[in-house]
Amino acid sequence: MSLNNFFNPAAVAVVGASNQKTKIGRQILDNLIKGGFKGKIFPINLKEKQIAGLKVYASLENLPLKEWPTLLVVIAIPMPFVLAEIKKCVNLGIKNIIIITAGFKEVGGEGEIAEAEIAKLAAKHQLNILGPNCLGLINTWGKLNASFSSADTSTGNIAFLSQSGAIGSAALDWLKVKDFNFAYFISLGNKVAIDENQVIEYLASDSRIDLIVVYLEEIKDGQKFMNLVSRLIKYKPVAILKAGQSIAGGQLALSHTGSLAGSSAVIKAGVKRAGAIWLENLGELFNLLLIFQKKNCCDNQSQELSLITNAGGLAVLTVDEIERQNISFGYSWDLLGDANGEKYEAGLKKALADKKVHNLLVLLTPQTSTEPLKTAEAVIKIAKKYPTKLVMTSFVGGQAVAEARDLLEKNSIPTFEYPEEAVRSFKKLVDYKKSAKTIKSYKLLKTTMKKPITETDYLKSMALLREYDIPTIKTVKYEATQVKSYQYPVVLKIVGPDFLHKTDKQAVVTNIKDEQTLKKMAALLEKRHKKILANKQNYLIVQKQADHFQEIIMGFKRDASFGPVMMIGLGGIYAEVFKEVKLAMSDLDLQTALEKIAELKIYPILNGARGQKKYDLKSLAEAFVNLSRLANEHPEIKEFDLNPLFVFEKGVLAADVRIII
Amino acid sequence: MSLNNFFNPAAVAVVGASNQKTKIGRQILDNLIKGGFKGKIFPINLKEKQIAGLKVYASLENLPLKEWPTLLVVIAIPMPFVLAEIKKCVNLGIKNIIIITAGFKEVGGEGEIAEAEIAKLAAKHQLNILGPNCLGLINTWGKLNASFSSADTSTGNIAFLSQSGAIGSAALDWLKVKDFNFAYFISLGNKVAIDENQVIEYLASDSRIDLIVVYLEEIKDGQKFMNLVSRLIKYKPVAILKAGQSIAGGQLALSHTGSLAGSSAVIKAGVKRAGAIWLENLGELFNLLLIFQKKNCCDNQSQELSLITNAGGLAVLTVDEIERQNISFGYSWDLLGDANGEKYEAGLKKALADKKVHNLLVLLTPQTSTEPLKTAEAVIKIAKKYPTKLVMTSFVGGQAVAEARDLLEKNSIPTFEYPEEAVRSFKKLVDYKKSAKTIKSYKLLKTTMKKPITETDYLKSMALLREYDIPTIKTVKYEATQVKSYQYPVVLKIVGPDFLHKTDKQAVVTNIKDEQTLKKMAALLEKRHKKILANKQNYLIVQKQADHFQEIIMGFKRDASFGPVMMIGLGGIYAEVFKEVKLAMSDLDLQTALEKIAELKIYPILNGARGQKKYDLKSLAEAFVNLSRLANEHPEIKEFDLNPLFVFEKGVLAADVRIII
Secondary structure, three states: OOOHHHHOOOEEEEEOOOOOOOOHHHHHHHHHHHOOOOOEEEEEOOOOOEEOOEEOEOOHHHOOOOOOOOEEEEEOOOHHHHHHHHHHHHHHOOOEEEEOOOOOOOOOHHHHHHHHHHHHHHHHHOOEEEOOOOOEEEEHHHOEEEEOOOOOOOEEEEEEEEOOHHHHHHHHHHHHHOOOOEEEEEEOOOOOOOOHHHHHHHHHOOOOOOEEEEEEOOOOOHHHHHHHHHHHOOOOOEEEEEOOOOOOOOOOOOHHHHHHOOHHHHHHHHHHHHOOEEEOOHHHHHHHHHHHOOOOOOOOOOOEEEEEEOOHHHHHHHHHHHHHOOOEEEEEEEOOOOOOHHHHHHHHHHHHHOOOOOEEEEEEOOOOOOOHHHHHHHHHHHHHOOOOOEEEEEEOOOHHHHHHHHHHHHOOOOEOOOHHHHHHHHHHHHHHHHHHHHOOOOOOOOOOOOOOOOOOOHHHHHHHHHHOOOOEOOEEEOOHHHHHHOOOOEEEEEEOOOOOOOHHHOOEEEEEOOHHHHHHHHHHHHHHOHHHHOOOOOEEEEEEOOOOOEEEEEEEEEEOOOEEEEEEEEOHHHHHHHOOEEEEEOOOOHHHHHHHHHHOOOHHHHOOHHHOOOOOHHHHHHHHHHHHHHHHHOOOOOEEEEEEEEEOOOOEEEOOEEEEO | OOOHHHHOOOEEEEEOOOOOOOOHHHHHHHHHHHOOOOOEEEEEOOOOOEEOOEEOEOOHHHOOOOOOOOEEEEEOOOHHHHHHHHHHHHHHOOOEEEEOOOOOOOOOHHHHHHHHHHHHHHHHHOOEEEOOOOOEEEEHHHOEEEEOOOOOOOEEEEEEEEOOHHHHHHHHHHHHHOOOOEEEEEEOOOOOOOOHHHHHHHHHOOOOOOEEEEEEOOOOOHHHHHHHHHHHOOOOOEEEEEOOOOOOOOOOOOHHHHHHOOHHHHHHHHHHHHOOEEEOOHHHHHHHHHHHOOOOOOOOOOOEEEEEEOOHHHHHHHHHHHHHOOOEEEEEEEOOOOOOHHHHHHHHHHHHHOOOOOEEEEEEOOOOOOOHHHHHHHHHHHHHOOOOOEEEEEEOOOHHHHHHHHHHHHOOOOEOOOHHHHHHHHHHHHHHHHHHHHOOOOOOOOOOOOOOOOOOOHHHHHHHHHHOOOOEOOEEEOOHHHHHHOOOOEEEEEEOOOOOOOHHHOOEEEEEOOHHHHHHHHHHHHHHOHHHHOOOOOEEEEEEOOOOOEEEEEEEEEEOOOEEEEEEEEOHHHHHHHOOEEEEEOOOOHHHHHHHHHHOOOHHHHOOHHHOOOOOHHHHHHHHHHHHHHHHHOOOOOEEEEEEEEEOOOOEEEOOEEEEO
16 A cells, blocks of 8 residues: 555644644644645644634544545544544545554553554554654655654655654754755654555655665564565665664573574664664764765765875874774875865865765864865865765864854765764765675565474484485484494483583583493483483484584574574684674575675684685585575474584584474 | 973963964964963064064063073974074073974974984973974963963863874864863974873873873873873873874784784773773764863762663663663663653752762753753752762754753763763773772883893794793604604694794694604605705704693784783684784783783683683783793893693693794
């Protein structure tokens, strides 16, 4: 169902309009009028005849709906009365609604019940509902301010979505002071119907928008998000700031490497899989807006940053950050401390005329001969001549540079308080340019599932691996009568539900060289763990002792939003100290699997650094792909760990397995 | 020689004063007058009679020097004439001089020669010279603005030192716009005589100063710096921003683990050893100033941060950063979105009355009922009642919070644009509090040296280690005739100047089990490396094959400024991929050595995590201390590496050694 009418209604009704200027309903009405909305505006109020010079209607039922089929209804009345209005909308065939009112799910109780009712109605009748508990919607291109935030409706090129009203209002206020125009402001609120995915999908095709930036407290449907964003990212940058990245609780514990990942790591992996820009905090978000206010800031494909400066020290600090961010550094022009406006103009002309310069950061500190304002004018003038080149500025100081900064901001030149902020924002742009080139579409998982497994027995789990072409090390149940038949040396282990952390519990003996030792050790383990072994789900196994391998950890964990999250990393004793794992989504192909392996710090070792032997990376990648297939086809498995999986010069062997269903 | 008269002169002479208002000499004169300097001011000019209403003297020689023995001379005349003025100062017994003039060492040629001359005169006659190539000096407590930067001389509690004039002027300008008063501004320039160490030493005892912050392009004498700052850090915080942290070149290559450290790592290690606060960039520097403008901001010992907010989302983002920075999180009060000034006041009263709350961050976003200005007033009022508690604010937004922010700034409440900046600055404060408690004084190295070694032969180097009680693995020169006498299994290696990277060149064979194999392998190596072995400095050795060890890398490299820089870390194949090393200065004692080992990520493994065996950390620490003694007593050794050094359950054994003299 398209949101076209929702974002571009011919008429807007405000339920809760009032003659009391402090009422939110009235503020929304005023904003609609002040914003210059060209369509019809209907104040709805039971008692009043006229509000703000407009004719008032007693109820939605009284509206001339046939004349105005694409009506948007904004509801700003107390919570207990909202559901009745939604029911009216259903009866009247009204599809597009904003619920400003708070006091729903976020406070629990009756509000939560009412919201659930509204959700049902929305699903049943395909209602486009924004909110509840939101600030509303601003579409500057449609001169539509259907929110209770007053805002300039000059048109711009950025869409800002915020789940939190408070963050949204702070952002709107910040945009104002930066002379920053936006295209859309959408306060998502409780997302009873419309969520980030629907809005992103709608905005994707709007060529006036250069960036969609989203503040979220949860990603409702991670798989849909990845599918959507990975398809549109080539032409439409999307940036995500997710709050609660590091809050304890909600931690995704990847089995006994629990500390290796948390839900924030999963969301980050998902956002990166989609090719979206990942933001860590508000500073990064606002600074990204600054860079994207330059229309088509990613028009040039260059990932290199050049500098022009009147202060060597400032350039050095900037290059420090360029190196820290691992950005390629282009060219540098030091105009020296006595550079006035004229010298800057000449320098800028030269720098921007250079065909190798595509992205230029103009640095300035106020010194005796410095002319910040004239320099700003020169920047604006010359930058205009090179529309595909990105020109950013950082004039460091206070009063002496304030006017110049203002002028630059008014002219949409990205202007940063400190050079390191410019560099970090540029880094986000570089990451985006890389994503846009390389991200493959994320395909939603197929639903053809295999017969679910119902038990987590060790040997059966090993067999399941082999079904998916993941070789396992030769493993048999220990039988005292069979000790002659084993190929020594061997490893003896206790496995089963009570032995998840084997090495912790002294339940493994390695490198057993003969029958006698094996028997002795088996007796020892049986004695040590007598009680637990009384449960027949726990038992002793014998495995072939391997040699000349690297230990790898591999596994997955199922996330409610993003589906199975695959993990690969360094195994063995260093696994937990270095936490060297990479996450991937479960739509793995061989190339992506190889890329993930190549991202590991231990990759040079696996790949035969310094004339050492090279391990079988292809087999390793194949095992990873096969495990992702298993993850997709067995949705009943919550967690799956191979730790270790041995990789040899030829082939791989899973040496331990752990499943949670 | 004390700088007391330098910073507090009774009279100031300006060489280069002029009736032309654009001349720097005139600007300095004007700043002296405007600043309200209470002492005598002497313009020096050959031609003029009166400048700015003051009587002019034709030359320094004409001054009534007997009446004004504590004279400060500020020189702002073209470079070619400066040396002559310095010579005049020498003849007249004038000790305190600022050379503003640029064009010296930084441009080379005649300027460099003149600067060298001046340096000689300064050393010989104990002249206190600031500069050349600097902005000058401002001492607000003395109402002395002897600089060409106009600045408000309201007194403050921070001393700002800058090697770069451009960064200095940007900082001064920034301070102005933030209503921020400072105590001293000192532009160090080329440091021909006065350097950061002398200024820090002088300022240390000034109880009006709460923070000394220093922007440097080089630390001239790192050892003196560490000695000085580590002694004063308990009562005087010092913060360092060092430009050129990551510039390629000037990289300190720690032998074949070259990539493990760079000069920036050394300087950082030195600054941390001193207990000073390490700053990465200008944003961090300015934000640190904000936190320290609160007089006695480190009066309370608490390292915990609490929050009060009107926006849950903002609190969550803040806690994200608190966790990222590894700070302990205290308490949190959510006043909800409709909190007006009154509710904030009540909330603040409650929060600050809480005895467990010592550091409080006040968050605010502008929402419908928000009253930023009233809230700011409440913050100011209530914070005053708790002088030992640190109250910081982050009112996020633009226009709606601008006035409130200004008011907070005027009242010296640390006010940050984004909450994450407040958190990061608080982290610096926490780090400082820790340092102030724990840093031991760095003692300058003794000069009693051992007889220098003159060659780097492998077996002699091993012997040198044993002299310093660092055990070495049994190692002998390979002799085909002696194969019977070796204890198998053994390792065979080629050593010598041409075999620095042994594994790269296939010059090592491990785990040789018998005489025959040894002979065969020796022949193979001799054939493979025939040419190189023709040089008798390269030869074959046989070592005992060890087992059940962890591989450690240990070494040092001598830095021109900081002396021997010790290094310890993970050895073996993972060394280079994880770059897991810690640096230390060479005044190591056993406790510090153990602490460095405990800082390593692999510490849990060394210390017997998960019921595994525990390695001999005491012997490892002793070897590290002994190596530092060797470093101190053999200044002829530039680099020294043990890679690997084996640590066992009992004892350690150096298994390879490499020396560069």
